[in-house]
Amino acid sequence: MNKKRLFVACFVALILMLSACSSKETSKPSDDAASKDTGIEKKEVDDKPRFAYTFPLTGKGTDEALASRAVAVMVNNAPEARPQSGLHKADIVYEVLAEGKITRLLAVFQSEEPDVIGPVRSARDYYVRLSNGFDAIYIHHGWSPSAKSMLTSGNIDSLNGLYYDGTLFKRANFRKAPHNSYITYENILKESEKKKFELQQEIPAFSFLKEDEVTAIEGDPASTVTVSYGDHYKVHYRYQSKKGTYLRYVNNEQTVDRETEIPIELENVLVVGANHQVIDSAGRRNINLESGGDAILFQQGKSQEINWKHEKGRIIPVKDGAEVPFVPGKTWVNLVPASDLGPNVSWE
Template sequence: MLKKPLIIFLSALTLAACSSDKEEADKTPVKEEKAAPASTENVMKFQSPLTGEEMKEESTDRSVAVMVNNHPKARPQSGLSKADIVYEVLAEGDVTRFLAIYQSQQPEQIGPVRSARDYYIDLAKGYDSVYIAHGYSPDAKAKLDSGEIDHLNGMKYDGTLFKRASFRKAPHNSYISFEQIKKGAEQNDFVMDQPPQSLRFLSNEESMDGEEADSIMISYFNNPLFDVVYEYNQDEGKYERYSNGEQTVDYDTEDPVLLENILIAETPHRIIDSAGRREIDFQSGGHAYLIQEGKLREVQWKNDEGRILPYENGKQIPLRKGSTWINIIPSSPGLSGSVSYQE
């Protein structure tokens, strides 16, 4: 039952938020005279730098950022359920694409892989990722050719590192496996044992205040094919994602995409050529929504060394431990779109 609808047009968002950050530490038990041998329970646990989740061993893997196709003919995709961070950003027209960043998990297959744009490259650089794409715009090609980011592109490796699936048609059928990503990195002498700097996370005891928001909808230009709905699953304590009314799941495993953090950031967009390519401002900061634990807070976003993160009163707001999806929406006057939520 709709209790409290709120529709906010992209040119008129107003925001504020607060949070706190605590750190946890384990203590090693000691005997009277000397420290006791550490048991499995007493060994300090490691955590994933991009999800904050506990890991048995310290991860030294470099992050990998993959351009994933979001055209309806590319759904359901492979590998999205295992991404630590996913950006959803407009490409040409009313079409969005994903930049999926992997570090804590390495899915067997990722795709369909799509072409690069310059602003996706900038986002990948924020996590010092190896950038994976198939094709490029002129501005993206200039960035890749300049050597400012380590990358593997299907224009060079189509049929070798990148494989074409028989069950889909081009340009919606290019896939890559983590095995092939590692092979390509080795061939190009990429350093792959440098993990990204860790994000900040809430402790397990901390929770978020805000408006009740069990369902959030993002509409891009009133195109229902790219409507995004996040539904809070109380049992899981996570959000499910839907596109055009269908749940986002993994093509190969049928695992649903489940996430703990949603950040919706309003940024200036500008069309720059006859093909409809865009310039997107990721530097100025602006209005945003942060959604966690079935609650929504109005906040600000800032670019923190290439990372789009939530802030309030100049201080970064820690994330919940888990996966994060970041939807970038236009703030430019005259663009049609909306964000709404309900209890």
């Protein structure tokens, strides 16, 4: 072969090789095509964490298979007792009138355990009934006659500061009695174990919204909410749109944890109207927690006028006969006399 023919042959071979390479690149299947060819569906990467379990009282996810029993603590809410300790770790708090225009708090803990809780105050029978809705270990310091009858029946696991004053319950020197009784979570668990209280328990869960349902909540604007019990107990909630939570204030002073100054932040505020009746000269009350009635639920800066029902010892929000789910997170329940639901509760 002469040089001219050799050159032509090499040139043709080079063209054919380049053409083949180009053909392979243009015919390479896309990711989507490859997925179709293999029958494997392509999925976008989801960076959001997925949890194996859910806390029953907050709807928040966890990877630990926790079945800790709930603990319910009677917390003093007098002006002399503020700021309190441990409330920022409560899953749900019930604020209810005691005598006169004084409210006390029943703080229910399950997903988190604060170091210290207090000041601890005395029991009333309706607080005990609220605690029983969770089959919680009930912590109190003193009692009314009707609460004493319930708590000494042998059917309720409880710890009373009257019998542990200075031992399990400590008196703080920065406050005066009866506003200075505190207990640690460690002491609650130690004495509960000593008394052979059940400490592991499956707890029925509240109903919670899914993420896309939270953003779809409808209702009237409610960026500020006011619940008035009296001159020293004017409660305000202020909505934070960036976090989707309400901050709590009493007489314009923010509710924070005494030790850490962590604020109370709530995904749900439920205001419940229930019939109240004064039953003795001391001003003690009977509160109807069974008959149901009107309620207002505040979530995501919006209000829903709904109802409530009594179900297995708990107050459950309902609308048109169906349970209204909570936003995953913490909840504060304000019980007010049914007649006060209109004049003493407002929002805008």
